[in-house]
Amino acid sequence: MRDVAIIGVGMTKWGELWEKSLRTIFTETALLAIADAGVDKIDSMVVGCMSSGLFVGQEHLSSLLADYLGRTPVAAARVESACSSGGLALRQGFIEVASGMSDVVLVGGVEKMTDVTGCEATYALGTAADQEYEGYHGLTFPGLYAMMAVAHMHRYGTTREQLALVAVKNHDNGSRNPLAQFPFKITVEGVLNSVLVADPLRILDCSPITDGAAAVVLCPADMARKMKKPVVRITGSGQATDTIALASRKDLTWLESTHIAAQKALAMAGRKVDEIDLFEVHDCFTIAEIMVTEALGLVEKGRGGRAVEEGLTARGGRFPVNPSGGLKAKGHPVGATGVAQAIEVVKQLRGEAGDRQVKGARRGLTQNMGGTGGSSLVHVFEAE
Amino acid sequence: MAGIIGYGAYIPRNRIRVEEIAKVWGADAPSFKKGLMLEEKSVPSPDQDTITMAVEGSKRALKRAGIDPREIGAVYVGSESHPYAVKPSGTVLAEAIGATPDVHTADLEFACKAGTEGMFIALNLVRSGAVKYALAVGADTSQGAPGDALEYSAAAGAAAFLFGKERLVAEVLETYSYTTDMPDFWRREYQYYPQHGGRFTGEPAYFAHVTGAARGIMDRAGMKPADFRYVVFHQPNGKFPLRVGEMLGFSKKQIEPGWLVSKLGNTYSGSSPLGLTATLDIAAAGDMILLVSYGSGAGSDSFVIRVTERIDEVRDLAPRTRKLLDTNKVYLEYGAYAKYRRKIRKAE
Amino acid sequence: MPTPSRYWREIPQRYRMEAGKCKACGFVAFPPRVVCPACGAREFVPAKLADGGKILTYTIIRVPPRPFEDQAPYAVGIAELDDGVKLTAQVVDCDFADLKVGLRVRLEFRKLSEEGEAGIIYYGYKFVPE
Secondary structure, X not given: OOOEEEEEEEEOOOEOOOOOOHHHHHHHHHHHHHHHHOOOOOOEEEEEOOOHXXXXXXXXXXXXXXXXXXXXXXXXXXXXEOEOHHHHHHHHHHHHHHOOOOOOEEEEEEEOOOOOOHHHHHHHHHOOOOOOOOHHHOOOHHHHHHHHHHHHHHHHOOOHHHHHHHHHHHHHHHOOOOOOOOOOOOOHHHHHOOOEEEOOEEHHHEOOOOEEEEEEEEEEHHHHHXXXXXXXXXXXXXXXXXXXXXXXXXXXXXXXXXXHHHHHHHHHHOOOHHXXXXXXXXXXXXXXXXXXXXXXXXXXXXXXXXXXXXXXXXXXXOOOEOOOOXXXXXXXXXXXXXXXXXXXXHHHHHOOOHHHOOOOOOEEEEEEEEOOOOEEEEEEEEEO | OOEEEEEEEEOOOEEEEHHHHHHHHOOOHHHHHHHOOXXXXXEOOOOOOHHHHHXXXXXXXXXXXXXXXXXXXXXXXXXXXXXXXXXXXXXXXXXXXXXXXXXXXXXXXXXXXXXXXXXXXXXXXXXXXXXXXXXXXXXXXXXXXOOOHHHHOEOEEEEEEEEEOOOOOEEEEEEEEEEOOOOOEEOOOOOOOOEEOHHHHHHXXXXXXXXXXXXXXXXXXXXXXXXXXXXXXXXXXXXXXXXXXXXXXXOHHHHHHHOOHHHXXXXXXXXXXXXXXXXXXXXXXXXXXXXXXXXXXXXXXXXXXXXXXXXXXXXXXXXXXXXXXXXXXXXXXXXXXXXXXXXXXXXX | OOOOHXXXXXXXXXXXXXXXXXXXXOOEEOOOOOOOOOOOOOOEEXXXXXXXXXXXXXXXXXXXXXXXXXXXXXXXXXXXXXXXXXXXXXXXXXXXXXXXXXXXXXXXXXXXEEOOOOOOEEEEEXXXXX
């Protein structure tokens, strides 16, 4: 296997992009990534997108996006693993370069979510759950994570305030990210007084509905060095699955797929988790970040709530989690999230993260999750 | 001897009081309460309909009967509010209780007597030996037009009866039906609410048919009112069954155990059948019960029933009807009731 | 609009709680499966789920997906049935204040949703407090 580097990143401002279509959002970010990489040609492209079919009624994105990027007949693939589609695209691009199959691979993620009503968007996202045995009963993603929260609170004494603190921390980080959908701070009171979505989760516990895209360019690390680019290598990639039906899990309070994906990625990188300087994780809901920190091994089982309360996961803490603002503040265009997480880590490792720079960051980790943890992708990145 | 081997009742937990309806239409609540002896009625939740109530009532009947549902040879659902205009309720019921595919099924409709109609057919299929067991359910989620007198009574509930020749809870000694053509109450195809003949629904309709059926069956059986411990009449309101009982020579004491209407409303096809379940709940071995239904259009089915010793073994295998009626209630305001009953016009 | 076949084929599960019990290890699969997720065996015998259990976790859905718009707010829970199988369903006939971990529930046949005013009605199970 060849060492793989990320040599270009591209992302535009996320939010409700009423004027822009899926294809335009994607193309703009892809052009930024290609320009940042300084490459003329790409051998292949892989795009993560969860549900363009339900959100904009468009499938066959592989060719559509290659066409609008002006790159036909480039090889192109669209991959899907619910909200971890972006992470999966990154892994597929990584495998393609590492294997020697392609040299320069454009990895993108995109979701255009505001062309449907809230009810339709909730439905579309809900298709990542077991449609026959969860969706049939009216479950939503906030509902599923709310049930994980109730179980976690009941078992470990995690508090409503601890959940709120995750959102407060991530908005504090996001207030320093100009590309974030919601670049402003919020308060614990604000979270606790926001409207209920699925008890006990309130709207400010939830990542938003977002239009957005993200793109990176991968190539062999040797090629990157020759190009005199700042080299950030992907040193570990791990992926794991679990039941998509929450009720089928042995433990409703534990993200086994994230745990296994992280172990695989760290083993591949030859690193221990405490050697990692920053983490971009899948805080689709506040409870998710708490459970992810436990599954990654940053804290013991059940201690995730206390960790955020104690500042362990703050930007200046022992394990900075979501310096970008996370899904909560940055936005969550589901297919793009996994790629945007990689972009934040690259910027941090390049020292280009501005106000939210984690000082001296050399190694970063991303964790991207589909459904309630039915799929997880973890990547480890290291600066040279 | 054929008869009832298991019975089960189902009543939704929602209620609305007469005052709450009267308030909206500027009607005089005390006159409904006194004149028609109605206090409140059951209301189905949006997720309850004739089929769901029939299934739950039938499961309770199965618990009391203690038989293998695969041995049920016939399933009949009587209702004037079948959820589908075309597609049977009975197939869902038969499937849900595990009686398919070796089963005959039909949906029946005859205003408020579709339940006893099913009982009549089920009983006679068992009597004839055509099937080992047969299930009959009377269930309704009836609607009265907003502001109409019927809105104060149209209620929801189901009663299910399993018939067989062994393990009898009650023997059916005699049956008799009294039927004429009578335009007292109707609902045309594609119409949402029924219409009725006002006071015409009384003397020539309800009273003529109920007394006709009651007298007819007593003649055939050689019995008189005093021979019965209990009597259950169709209960479109509180007053009618009491008055018809008086006309026939029954005492209030004979009627009272099965007289549910003041707190339940008129559950249409479920009305007299639910009265029978409540009566069986408190009956003793050897008690004689007269059941007389009434369905507009019009007809009355009547049954002479003798309770067996097995009643004591089975009555508490499922909830008693009075318990369903008197506990776990939730009172709705008219707004929620109107939403539940889809009386509010929404955007397409 | 989906064809009714999708609903129809789940009827044994939705109406009668039919599951498959692994002949090799006893794992109860609901819905039934081809391969036992516990031991990999492929032979199952029909089984019926217990009709009661206790709530492990729950929530109240206040922002519903289609076609549940008119039902919100509604409670949903995961219960561990008396045979150990975990099942997801709505919790109805229950005041929200009474929802708690450990609440005893039984299964009741209810309407889940419908395909508009003219389409088919989707039936199935819900939890109600015992």
